[in-house]
Amino acid sequence: MARTRERPLCRTRIVTEARLFRIFKAQRNTFFFGQQIHPVFFFFFSMFAALIHSIHHSASS
Known part of the structure; x- marks a missing residue:
């Protein structure tokens, strides 16, 4: 949507969240509470x- 206004952070x-979620999905069958x-x-x-996220925004402004 408004990607030009978003900060690099x-x-x-x-x-990072997408990467972590991929790891969770890959490991959930063997690591996270069964299925x-x-x-x-x-x-x-x-x-x-x-x-x-909110802490970073308040600290940078």
Whole structure:
């Protein structure tokens, strides 16, 4: 959408999350709670990523 206004940090964060999510999907059959990622764990991961994102934005401005 408005990619020209986004900071490089945002784009890096999105790429990092995509990479981590690929790792989770690749390992979930053998590592994460049997056949799926635990919804609570995924929720906390999303909240943590959003928290880091907001901290970076407030620190840079």
